[in-house]
Amino acid sequence: MTDADGNAWRxxxxxxxxxxxxxxxxxxxxxxxxxxGRLQGVVSSGSDIERVYVSxxxxxxxxxxxxxxxxxxxxxxxxxxxxxxxxxxxxxxxxYGVDRVARYLRVDAGDGVGSGTDLLxxxxxxxxxxxxxxxxxxxxxxxxxxxxxxxxxxxxxxxxFPATGAVR
Ligand SMILES: [Zn+2]
Numbered sequence: 001m002t003d004a005d006g007n008a009w010r011x012x013x014x015x016x017x018x019x020x021x022x023x024x025x026x027x028x029x030x031x032x033x034x035x036x037g038r039l040q041g042v043v044s045s046g047s048d049i050e051r052v053y054v055s056x057x058x059x060x061x062x063x064x065x066x067x068x069x070x071x072x073x074x075x076x077x078x079x080x081x082x083x084x085x086x087x088x089x090x091x092x093x094x095x096y097g098v099d100r101v102a103r104y105l106r107v108d109a110g111d112g113v114g115s116g117t118d119l120l121x122x123x124x125x126x127x128x129x130x131x132x133x134x135x136x137x138x139x140x141x142x143x144x145x146x147x148x149x150x151x152x153x154x155x156x157x158x159x160x161f162p163a164t165g166a167v168r
Pocket of ligand 1: 076083085
């Protein structure tokens with residue numbers, strides 16, 4: 001990494017300061033991003049500490065999918081988004097704010113929408129399998145960032161978030 005990049009990182013890390021209350025949620029949803037036209041990320045299994053789910057929701061079409069990182073379909077998908085997608089959406093709202101997430105996904109948030117789960121309920125969602133590999137590899141890069149000394153957990157998401165035009 002060059003000095004110029006390092007300086008850019010430091011500027012971003014100032015912007016990435018988040019309320020400490022958020023830290024409690026990180027174990028549940030270790031990775032969330034608005035990227036590649038999707039809300040996507042990784043959600044821990046409630047029952048198995050070794051297992052993670054890769055969940056995604058496409059902006060505009062609201063096609064969703066959830067599977068393990070080995071592409072095994074999530075057992076919670078029964079004609080509706082599973083609890084992992086709800087947790088992912090909730091975490092995205094905490095991280096980016098409901099307005100930004102709603103604009104990115106192209107859903108009319110309206111009044112009374114305070115969480116990602118509320119937002120999901122407003123969408124006409126449908127299931128459409130998508131490979132987990134791309135999202136999971138981004139998660140692994142995210143973990144590599146987390147292992148850097150003095151990094152903040154919010155930094156990688158902000159680093160990847162497109163600087164211009166992402167939500168309009
Ligand atoms: Zn799931």
